[in-house]
Amino acid sequence: MHDVVIAGAGPVGLFLACELGLAGCSVLVLEREPEPRSPWRSFPLGLRGLSGGSVEAFHRRGLLDPLLTASGVDNVPGTDEPAPPRSVGHFAGTPLDPAGVDLAALPYRLPGPALDGIMTSLEAVETVLARRAAELGVEIRWGAEVSAVTEDDEAVVVRAGEHGYAARWLVGCDGGRSTVRRLAGFGFAGTEPQLTGYVALATLADPEKLRPGFTVTATGMYVTMPEPGHFGVLDFDGGAYDRSRPPTREHLQTVLRRVSGTDVTLTDVRLASSFTDRAMQATTYRRGRVLLAGDAAHIHSPLGGQGLNLGLGDALNLGWKLAATVRGHAPDGLLDTYPAERLPVGAQVLDWSRAQVAVMRPDPHSRAIRAVVRDLLATADGTTYVFRRTSGTSIRYDLGGEHPMAGHNAPDFRLADGTRLGELMRDGRGVVLDFGGRLRDVALRHGSRIRYASGPARADLGVGAVLVRPDGIVAWAGEPDPEAFGKAVTRWF
Ligand SMILES: Cc1cc2nc3c(=O)[nH]c(=O)nc-3n(C[C@H](O)[C@H](O)[C@H](O)COP(=O)(O)OP(=O)(O)OC[C@H]3O[C@@H](n4cnc5c(N)ncnc54)[C@H](O)[C@@H]3O)c2cc1C
Structure with a gap:
């Protein structure tokens, strides 16, 4: 029996497979297509924009250089100087000027090698991830279309062709027309198309x-x-x-x-x-032993290039939580924080795509709104707002806690010896950055699940220590108070 079967070897299924493989789970990926290659996935039709947040996820797993190479993008050396993004993208066809982004409104964005989005292709993303998955011992079966799912208290049995595969968990990453979503009885609700x-x-x-x-x-x-x-x-x-x-x-x-x-x-x-532009979302991302991620969990128009980024965010959020559950060391309720955190993010992206459609509709009212929106987007606040939405920097999970950095993607902190947070995250564990060196004892008690690093930071953004989850989200930040820090560690690890 496998720990996890994943339906679909698209970018989301493969990213998730790598996360689970990295944590030592046994993973089988079942893919309907007989082979990886398709003109729909290679350049130019497979052209996709990856946001800075997605690029950073590759950086944090040591996959940035292979991704840049496969995408034909020049590597840009990391800098210590704040710099505007290279691109903001567009809103409803109105392009935005990156120079207009107000960097002061992005307090948790530190310069680093993975700050900016890139243009890539599905083929490039999938090639890099499939290679990494193979190195991690993940098995991928091509030409294996999932057609039936049965589940009991102990396991899920997945049928593909003549074969049945048992696993403790099944994740449907099988795209917008997801068979897993249908077979497992997930609700799927939203709005019908206008175009x-x-x-x-x-x-x-x-x-x-x-x-x-x-x-x-x-x-x-x-x-x-x-x-x-x-x-x-x-x-x-x-x-x-x-x-x-x-x-x-x-x-x-x-x-x-x-x-x-x-x-x-x-x-x-x-x-x-x-x-x-049909915009639909699964009403939950988990039913028993079956989970959904990527387009299987949400569909919307490709306007503004968000679906892949949203799906990779799902995989990043789910991977470590499912791995901890499989390996039996997850704190109570950890897996259910996946739908709790990701459903609202998906709903926001669906609304973002609906808003663009509403603004572009060829009627006098939409034309009037378009003119207003265009004027607003020309301001620094407007450009910064769109950048925060398209880059993912606006995402903040409600984790409680007092510090405003908690729940945000962690800035790429750099220690005085030059080590970046992103480099410390390659093995998929959580990280504690202890700038004053006062949390060592508490942190080392959890040594196998979190990595401890101490020393002054080149820019500490006013915090004494930060606990970063494996998905790069700040679980806790503040003054190095061993009690508060210990509680945060116990909550997530
Ligand atoms: C024209 C266009 C442009 C886009 N541009 C962007 C962009 O710039 N940026 C962005 O973020 N997003 C963009 N998107 C959206 C993005 O491509 C998708 O959101 C992304 O590919 C979703 O990845 P996924 O792995 O969830 O699903 P998919 O890429 O659809 O992969 C699903 C996989 O599951 C397999 N599968 C299906 N059914 C089964 C089954 N029963 N059994 C086994 N395997 C199965 C499929 O063969 C496929 O390999 C664009 C989409 C389009 C159409």
Whole structure:
């Protein structure tokens, strides 16, 4: 029997598999596709934006360099100087100027090698994670489609093809149409679509008729990517298009002409698919021995590039908690903090995508709101607000505790000897940074589960010590009071 079976070898399933493997769990990943390669996952159609928070998660597991290499991104050496982000992204097609971000409004952001988001591809992310998973002893079965799930008090049995696999836990990371979600009886609730979106790789006879980047028009929105012939288009048809088949060249051309207000001609369509802005979320992420993460737990439009980041955040939050539960040292209720913490974050992302759709709708009221929003976004507060949402720096779990840093992603503290917090987190344990060296005895009592590091910090942001969970969240921060610190350790470890 495996400790955990994961359905789906997408980025979220693989990230979770690595987290569990790192903690010594036996993990089997069942993937429906016969092989990893697909044109939908490689560049250009597999192009995805990773936020600074996601990039930092790779940094903290020692996977940043392989990720940058696989993504074709130059490594940027870490700096000690606060610097604006390289990109903020866009809101409803309005691009934002990174120079407008007010760094003083981001008190828990310290300079480091993983501050900024990057453009990558699903293939690059999955290649790096699959390689790491193999090193950690994770088994991946390709061509294994999960089709039935039964559960009792002791185990879950998962059927894929002719085979049945028993495990203590099953995690559905099997995407937006999740079979695990359906078979295990999860509720899935939200809002129906207003639009149909298309992405395509095509040959255009007259590409100069389309504008570069995002263009919001009177009837929808289109975006042209740097790769010739790679475009997306949003059609506010109430989600009426029949998505059971790939869109034809004729249909795509009709929609693109109507939305762009041009007579652009598509001579050939190599690949095309459609999506909607249907925004739904599982009503809980855990039912008994079955859990959900990633698109299996929430779907929404790809506007603003949030789904992958949200899913990786789920995997990071769940991995160490499930591992501690499997290995029998989890404090009471630890696993249930996964849905408690991640459901609200998912709900916020769904609303963020709904807000963008509402602003882009081609009607006079939305057009009026769009003008107001554009003016607000041009201010430093507006740009900073969007950056906090798209980078994940606005996320703060309600962990109680007095210090405002508790519940936030930990800044990449750097000790006087140059060691960064991110480097101390590679083995997946929690970390205590004790800048004054007064918590050593308490910390060392929990030595196998938390790593202790002491010494002055180059910038300590006014705290004497910080306890960081394995997912990088500050569990406790404050003056080095052994009693308060000890309570925090016992609560999480
Ligand atoms: C056009 C587009 C652009 C996007 N851009 C961005 C972006 O820039 N940034 C961002 O953060 N997000 C973006 N997203 C969203 C992002 O791609 C998804 O949120 C992300 O891929 C979800 O990962 P996942 O692992 O949860 O699911 P998936 O990537 O869907 O992986 C699920 C895996 O499960 C497998 N599977 C399915 N059913 C079964 C079964 N029954 N048994 C076994 N295996 C099964 C599938 O084959 C697949 O490999 C974009 C999405 C689209 C469509």
